Amino acid sequence: MDKYYKKIKQKLVDDEIYAKTKDYSKERHKVITYFETGKLLFEAGSKYGESIINNYSKKLVDEIGKKYNYRTLYRMRSFYKVFNNEKLTPLVSKLSWSHYIQLLSPNDIDEIIYYIRQSVKLHLSKNDLISKIKNKEYERLDNKTKEKLKNNIEEIVVSDLVKNPILIRNSYDYTDISEKLLKQLILEDMDNFLKELGNGFSYIGNEYKIKIGDRYNYIDILLYNYIYNCFIVVELKVTELKSEYIGQITKYMNYIDKHVKTIIQNKTIGIIICRKDNKFIMEYCSDDRILSRVYELI
Secondary structure: OHHHHHHHHHHHHHHHHHHHHOHHHHHHHHHHHHHHHHHHHHHHHHHHOOHHHHHHHHHHHHHOOOOOOHHHHHHHHHHHHHHOOOOOHHHOOOOOHHHHHHOOOOOOHHHHHHHHHHHHHHOOOHHHHHHHHHOOOHHHOOHHHHHHHHHOOOOOOOOOOOOOOEEEOOOOOOOOOOHHHHHHHHHHOHHHHHHHHOOOEEEEEEEEEEEEOOEEEEEEEEEEEOOOOEEEEEEEOOOEOOHHHHHHHHHHHHHHHHHOOOOOOOOOEEEEEEOEOOHHHHHOOOOOOEEEEEEEEO
16 A cells, blocks of 8 residues: 555655746646556555545645645546546646546546547637536537547538537526527627637628618628638528528528639538427438527527
8 A cells, every 4th residue: 555655645746846847848747647646546446445545635635735635636536537548548638637627527538539629729728618518519519520520530511510509698588589689699799609609700790781683681690710711691590490591591692602702712601590490491401501500598
């Protein structure tokens, strides 16, 4: 039992010294130290029983410092148990310890990998990551997208990362909502709305006026995605998805393609956000650039 304690204590003492002398890489060193310590705690627990963490924590608090309490050691062991996996171990040093603490709760390995990649790509803070996990962002991706992310053999397109449902903050606790009120909630919290859609979205305008023949039409919201180099037409509906909505958004998309987009930009995408989905309508929709998502007020 003492051999494990001595190894654990030495690793933690070394990390304390390292943190004071190598500031630029101290977080990476801490994470690796905690992973290795977690392994020792796991092995010691398997040999001497669960109470060993409590015994070690009392001694470490006395001899090194208060932060090495039972809770911290328990997290180190949990960290090792979760990330002791051929898919996850190579990702151990990508984030800070405070990030990894948040990633101990998801049970799905692919879900953890998704949140790590999002955190690295988008430079997410700990609180940003907490928000994504709390809002079940990964769970709201469709199964086809999850398979793409898992196998990493197909190219991700703009529609893949649009969550379903799309969460819209109901700041005024509306119970009976119209398209106008739905649009108001989105416009008042545009930053959150764009994040819900995915990466790379930027706002162009609402009630975007176009002229078809001798009549003016108004696109609810027009966006642009700089990663996928295309415009996105967003139409808002507070009813179940109907077939006529497909015709409406197709007309708007074709207008943008003909009169707004340039030759170097990709074809326009259409997103219908509605109160209730109708899978049969989308099943027979011939244009795979159009997708439907339901909204949920939170």
